[in-house]
Amino acid sequence: EGFVEGYIRQNTSALVERIGIVEHEELVEHAPEERLIYRQACHDKGVFDLRAGYAHISLDARAELLKRCAHFDMGEAAESASSAVNTLGELKRERVEKVEQQLWVEVARARLFNAWDPSGKHA
Numbered sequence: 001e002g003f004v005e006g007y008i009r010q011n012t013s014a015l016v017e018r019i020g021i022v023e024h025e026e027l028v029e030h031a032p033e034e035r036l037i038y039r040q041a042c043h044d045k046g047v048f049d050l051r052a053g054y055a056h057i058s059l060d061a062r063a064e065l066l067k068r069c070a071h072f073d074m075g076e077a078a079e080s081a082s083s084a085v086n087t088l089g090e091l092k093r094e095r096v097e098k099v100e101q102q103l104w105v106e107v108a109r110a111r112l113f114n115a116w117d118p119s120g121k122h123a
Contacts, residue, residue: 033081034072040088041068 030038045061047054054062078084110116 028069030069031081033085036085037072037081037088038065038068040092041065 042048042050042065045057045065047057047065054065057065072078072081072084078087107116
């Protein structure tokens, strides 16, 4: 138990405290396809103006965007940025189709309950 208390259950360590932290910025020049993928990821996270910054999103969302910025393929096994864009497009089209289907279901429900007015006025 003394070993565990002395070496494992520590909040700090002199060895760890001596590790220096150096911050620096690394400018990244994306290919057009990579930029499109990154901007879509930003849009999905609610970042619409890159100049406004990322302060309004969570740290988890920022970490995800940083990973996306570093590489276009996040485990999707894309062969290139172009194929990743195509895959992203397919996924977005599928999502739009599912939303459209759900909207038609909601329209049918509204009609069933006499809550649908095609003129746009409230029933």
